[in-house]
Amino acid sequence: MRKKNYFAGPSVLPVEVLEEMRENIVDYEGKGLSIIEASHRGGLFEEMYDSCLSTFRELLSIPDDYDVYFLGGGATLQFTMIPTNFLTPGKVADYSKTGTWSNKACSDAQKLGNVNVFFDGKSSNFTTLPDPATVKPSENSAYVYLCANETIGGIEWKDFPDTGDVPLIADMSSDILSRPVDVKKFGMIYGGVQKNLGPAGATFIIMRKDMLERRNENLTAYMDYALHAKEKGLYNTPPVFSIWGVKLVLEWIKRNGGVAGMDALAEKKSSLIYDVIDSSDFWRSPVDSRYRSRMNIVFRLPSEELEAKFVKEATAADMLGLKGHRSVGGLRASLYNALPYEDVVALRDFMLDFEKKNG
């Protein structure tokens, strides 16, 4: 029996996708070899890759003047690549610090150039966000940077700032395809695939083509987005297995109502848990209710002892991954696209039962 998986990443995958992978791992679609044994220069891989990219474009309505491809190195490599490419001499990059992931991106950028922090959530312990309408790029801004959903703190931008001619760059590792996004508002969207899109290994890059005109000169090969755009991510060996998984997850999303379907499901699933949290003083959400994440629900109990008991009893009931990140403590339930609705109902019921016994 499969356990219920609330891990933050790597995280739950649709069981249908795992079964498709099992089915095809030895002999890919009757071709007589596995997709992970085939050259990335050969037809087998490229056919699969092109299909993956076109499904991605279709699901997110990515306009033609954007490049889409996958790289290795995780979302973390982008913390370096973004300023290396776009933080040009004499310019300043505008960063918001809203939690672990944007803080890391910001500190890497600070090592590489001039950074203006337009919002720092430190004083609120990263539990709130700026009103997007108040966000204005610096004069001389190279780009404005934000993390759409802070996976660890459980906080999510609901609307995005209008940055005019200054490119907006967003890390969407943990909420990609959980809601519609107007890609045109962004110069670049990227993320690791291991939260909402597939097995760990690949990082998706969606970048408006004219961004390449703004980049620094004399970049080393792997650091240069122009090279990756030209080679659609195949300059060096791509993370083949991960990309294959992403292709299957994207097709699964398409079969399940596309982004609109995932959006409705995310609303329904997260409401089940937030309704419990809001129903009594036993539960507490530290996050500003306007910006609570639908993907990563962070919550607290009256004591750390009760939190430890919650995790222990949940684990015994085959519910995994509910311990909060070590940096923030408490509890966290990640409700990614692939987490079945029934598993959220099971968590809700477990919570209500736990409250009855311990409240």
Ligand SMILES: *Cc1c(COP(=O)(O)O)cnc(C)c1O
């Ligand atoms: C997990 C995560 C990262 C880091 O991803 P890696 O692929 O491990 O480098 C960055 N940003 C966000 C929002 C994440 O959730």
